[in-house]
Ligand SMILES: Nc1ncnc2c1ncn2[C@@H]1O[C@H](COP(=O)(O)OP(=O)(O)O)[C@@H](O)[C@H]1O
C-alpha cells in the first residue's frame with residue numbers, strides 16, 4: 001500500500017526546519033498589486049526544452065543549498081515562472097513511486113486502459129512537478145492562507161491541486177503537479193471562437209467550483225490560468241491573493257434596499273455640498289468623513305469596478321469581471337487591453353467604454369461619487385461590438401457599408417456583456433456562464449469533450 005501524500009497528511013520523514021517564525025511586521029510586503037500582465041514571466045518549458053541559462057542554474061543551486069534536503073526529493077530542471085510573490089521551478093519528482101498520486105490526471109487516464117507492461121514502463125518514466133518557492137517577504141498568514149485554500153479546493157476540477165508543502169526555516173515551498181501550457185502571448189492574436197469556447201469552459205468550470213466554496217480567487221488573468229490548447233484544458237493556479245467571501249466585510253451601500261440607498265445619498269455630505277451651490281466636483285472644506293478601506297488586491301487592468309470603487313462587500317463576482325477582461329482581450333486581439341497606472345486611471349479606462357452615466361450610477365451603488373471634467377468621455381459610451389471592430393481594423397468598405405461582426409463573434413459579445421456588467425448583482429455567475437449558449441456549444445462542436453470533463457471531474 002502506497003503512502004498518501006497530501007499537504008496535511010504527509011507521512012514521509014519531515015525536512016528539518018526551524019520553529020521561529022519571522023516576525024510578521026518584518027516580513028510582510030505591503031503590496032496588494034500582483035504582477036502586471038507584461039511583467040510576469042510565465043513561459044512554456046517542456047521536457048525537450050531543458051536548456052538552462054547560467055543565471056538560472058546559479059539560482060537553482062542557491063535554492064538547493066538553502067533548502068536542506070529538497071534535492072533528495074526533487075531534481076530541479078528549470079525555472080518556469082517568476083511572479084510578484086514567488087519563483088516557480090519545474091522539477092522531477094524522485095519519490096513519485098513511493099506515494100499515491102491521485103492528483104496525476106494524465107496517469108489516471110492512461111492507467112485505465114494500460115496493460116501491466118505499460119504500467120511498469122509508466123512507473124519508470126519521469127514525473128514532473130512545479131515547485132513554488134514563496135518569497136520570504138510574504139507574511140506567514142498569507143502563505144498559510146494560500147496553502148489552506150488550495151487544500152480545500154483539492155478535488156475541484158481544473159484547479160491545480162496542491163501535492164504537498166515544505167518549510168525550511170523561513171522558506172516555504174508548495175509542490176504542484178507540473179502543467180504544460182502555452183504562453184498567452186503566443187496565441188491571443190489568433191485564437192478562434194471555437195477555441196475560446198473551450199478556454200472559457202475550462203476556466204468557468206474551475207471558477208464555479210471555487211465560487212461554490214465561497215472563495216474569491218481575486219487574481220484571474222492569463223498568467224494564472226495555464227492553458228494547453230492541444231489538450232483544450234487549462235488549470236487555475238495562484239491562490240496567493242484568494243480569500244473567503246465575507247472576510248472583513250463592512251456594510252456597503254450596494255447591499256441596501258434601493259429606497260434606503262436613495263435616502264442616504266440624499267442626506268450625504270456630497271448632496272449637501274451640491275445644495276450649497278458648489279460645483280459638483282468641489283470638495284467640502286472640512287471633510288469629516290473617514291477614508292474608506294477595502295481589499296483591492298489583484299492586478300491592474302483586471303480589477304472589477306466595485307474593487308476600484310472600494311466596495312466593502314466584494315464577492316465572487318469580481319472574478320467574473322476579470323474573466324470578461326480576458327475574453328475582451330481575445331476578441332480585440334489587444335493585450336493588455338487595459339493598461340492603467342493606478343485605480344483612478346483604471347476607472348477612467350472603463351468609463352471610455354461604458355460612458356459617464358453608467359459609471360456615475362455604479363459609483364452611487366457603492367456609496368461613492370464619480371465625477372470627471374474630461375470632455376472626451378461620452379455620456380453613453382461605446383458598444384463592445386464597435387470596440388471589437390475598431391481594434392481588429394474593420395472599418396467601412398469601399399462602398400461605404402458598415403462592417404459587422406460574424407455570427408459566432410456576435411454570440412461571444414452577447415456572452416461578454418454578461419461578464420463585463422458593471423453592477424455585480426446583474427453580472428453573470430460562473431454557473432450561468434457554463435449554461436450560456438456560447439459555452440454550451442462546446443459539446444456540439446466536440447464529441448470527446450464530455451469524456452474529458454468527466455475525467456477531470458474525477
Ligand atoms: N503547476 C504549474 N505548472 C506549470 N507552470 C506553473 C505551475 N504553477 C505556476 N506555474 C508558472 O509559474 C508562474 C507563477 O506562478 P503563480 O502561482 O502564479 O505565482 P505568483 O503568485 O508569483 O504569481 C505561472 O504564471 C506559471 O507560468
Ligand SMILES: [Mg+2]
Pocket residue numbers: 083223224238
Ligand atoms: Mg501568478
